[in-house]
Amino acid sequence: MNAVIVPLSSDDFRGRIETSTLNLFVEFSFNQTSVRAESQSSLQAIARFLRQNPNLAVTLTGHTDNIGNQEDNQQLSLARAGAVRQLLLNNQIAPYRVLIEGKGEREPLYPNTDEVLRAKNRRVEISFSTLR
Numbered sequence: 001m002n003a004v005i006v007p008l009s010s011d012d013f014r015g016r017i018e019t020s021t022l023n024l025f026v027e028f029s030f031n032q033t034s035v036r037a038e039s040q041s042s043l044q045a046i047a048r049f050l051r052q053n054p055n056l057a058v059t060l061t062g063h064t065d066n067i068g069n070q071e072d073n074q075q076l077s078l079a080r081a082g083a084v085r086q087l088l089l090n091n092q093i094a095p096y097r098v099l100i101e102g103k104g105e106r107e108p109l110y111p112n113t114d115e116v117l118r119a120k121n122r123r124v125e126i127s128f129s130t131l132r
Contacts, residue, residue, distance in 0.1 A: 051092060057097040062102045
């Protein structure tokens with residue numbers, strides 16, 4: 001159960017949220033939901049950024065590739081978003097600031113024509129928004 005994201009520090013976000021949303025992605029291995037150790041530091045940087053900016057919230061949107069049935073993929077997408085949410089909660093982000101949703105296989109970024117492209121569709125999108 002693995003995820004990979006590009007390493008970031010909280011300084012990477014400063015001045016970049018001029019609009020209400022900035023999208024980042026956490027990619028997952030096939031049929032897996034947990035975040036790999038090497039990705040946790042990047043998510044911890046996001047948590048630090050959120051702690052420094054209490055007016056921001058995140059929506060975590062889980063996605064899958066098109067392998068398997070739609071119902072299972074819907075549940076898998078929610079579980080992936082939930083795994084990222086739990087890591088943020090474990091890093092002192094209040095639950096009301098972290099929403100999750102699952103899209104299953106309905107919104108691929110790439111055609112699901114080969115393993116490389118399917119892997120890019122197995123992800124959680126992290127969208128930042130301003131709390132109102």
